[in-house]
Amino acid sequence: MNNDKQTFSLTAAKVAKRSLIEEVELTPKPGLVDRSNTGAHQDLTLQLMTTSAEALTDTFEKIAFISYDCSPSSSLREEIAAIGRDGEKRMFEVTGGVNTHKGAIWAIGLLVSAASMGKGMYTVEENVTLAGELARLPDRYCPATKTNGGNVTAKYGVGGARGEAQQGFPHITQCSLPMLKRSRADGLTEEKARLNALLALIAHLDDTCILHRGGPEALSFAKKQAALFLTNGKIDYLNTLDEDFTRRNISPGGSADLLAATLFLDKIQTYKTEDKVRREYEYTI
Numbered sequence: 001m002n003n004d005k006q007t008f009s010l011t012a013a014k015v016a017k018r019s020l021i022e023e024v025e026l027t028p029k030p031g032l033v034d035r036s037n038t039g040a041h042q043d044l045t046l047q048l049m050t051t052s053a054e055a056l057t058d059t060f061e062k063i064a065f066i067s068y069d070c071s072p073s074s075s076l077r078e079e080i081a082a083i084g085r086d087g088e089k090r091m092f093e094v095t096g097g098v099n100t101h102k103g104a105i106w107a108i109g110l111l112v113s114a115a116s117m118g119k120g121m122y123t124v125e126e127n128v129t130l131a132g133e134l135a136r137l138p139d140r141y142c143p144a145t146k147t148n149g150g151n152v153t154a155k156y157g158v159g160g161a162r163g164e165a166q167q168g169f170p171h172i173t174q175c176s177l178p179m180l181k182r183s184r185a186d187g188l189t190e191e192k193a194r195l196n197a198l199l200a201l202i203a204h205l206d207d208t209c210i211l212h213r214g215g216p217e218a219l220s221f222a223k224k225q226a227a228l229f230l231t232n233g234k235i236d237y238l239n240t241l242d243e244d245f246t247r248r249n250i251s252p253g254g255s256a257d258l259l260a261a262t263l264f265l266d267k268i269q270t271y272k273t274e275d276k277v278r279r280e281y282e283y284t285i
């Protein structure tokens with residue numbers, strides 16, 4: 001039993017880290033850091049994002065470990081929040097104060113917890129439902145600090161990262177995951193399937209990162225351009241979008257986080273079926 005708990009916790013953490021790295025390496029992404037450029041960011045690099053992802057493995061492992069075979073409860077919510085905040089601290093330490101993965105720690109942290117509650121056996125629907133339940137529980141120790149997301153959610157009446165989780169990640173279940181699966185079923189490469197999934201998120205998400213930088217006009221521009229890409233589907237068009245987003249200082253950082261969360265959910269599904277040797281080999285990287 002303890003062995004299973006340790007194995008799953010380590011596996012979930014490695015899957016989480018890998019999902020973060022796959023997200024940042026996916027290229028070309030509009031306005032975001034990728035293998036070609038740093039998009040609309042002056043303080044982020046591919047190396048910094050990778051270092052940040054690697055430093056977070058331990059956070060995800062701890063979250064999985066304390067959640068294993070549990071049910072959502074106020075005490076679990078508060079324990080996870082404390083580990084998540086330590087993770088944010090670690091992220092800021094290794095990045096020299098740059099916010100690389102705050103939204104991802106939140107979203108993937110909750111999903112790691114849910115997956116671990118089900119010992120890796122739950123479906124995507126069960127995982128997002130439990131993660132949502134956990135996110136709706138109060139956290140008495142949440143500091144009342146002002147955040148970019150907090151400012152724009154109040155100003156424009158959008159749900160932001162907190163709302164997305166509390167509603168059970170509707171943009172993952174209704175946009176990115178179906179798009180990822182449909183694109184694979186249509187025979188597209190894995191890279192193109194992931195780009196489609198990202199653009200499906202950008203086309204629909206009220207991303208507080210975009211709102212904070214450019215207000216509703218920037219958000220509406222990003223959504224329209226992403227929807228256009230999904231109808232025309234040409235990779236070249238993504239390079240044009242990358243230039244446009246970067247020039248306008250648009251960064252769909254929330255969509256990037258949710259893409260990583262989508263990849264996590266997609267991969268963790270195979271835990272129950274994959275043979276152990278292959279799994280341990282694959283998740284070592």
Ligand SMILES: CC(C)(COP(=O)(O)OP(=O)(O)OC[C@H]1O[C@@H](n2cnc3c(N)ncnc32)[C@H](O[C@H]2O[C@H](COP(=O)(O)OP(=O)(O)OP(=O)(O)O)[C@@H](O)[C@H]2O)[C@@H]1O)[C@@H](O)C(=O)NCCC(=O)NCCS
Pocket residue numbers: 080081082083084085099100101102103104105106107109110139142147148149150159160161162164205206207208209212213251253254255256257258
């Ligand atoms: C619930 C929290 C995530 C806190 O949320 P809040 O909205 O108050 O805080 P923010 O600091 O603004 O972080 C939210 C980040 O979430 C991403 N995001 C945005 N919109 C959405 C959305 N609709 N759905 C899901 N996720 C979304 C986004 O992350 C990306 O942007 C980050 C860069 O943002 P920022 O620092 O603002 O950067 P710049 O634009 O460059 O700003 P300046 O330089 O101009 O200042 C980057 O991380 C991207 O990945 C949002 O930024 C959560 O933190 C919380 O409450 N935690 C407590 C601990 C806890 O309970 N944990 C439990 C689970 S572990």
Ligand SMILES: Nc1ncnc2[nH]cnc12
Pocket residue numbers: 023024031032033034039041044049100101104251253254256257
């Ligand atoms: N690839 C990326 N570029 C910029 N911000 C991000 N936040 C999460 N992933 C990101």
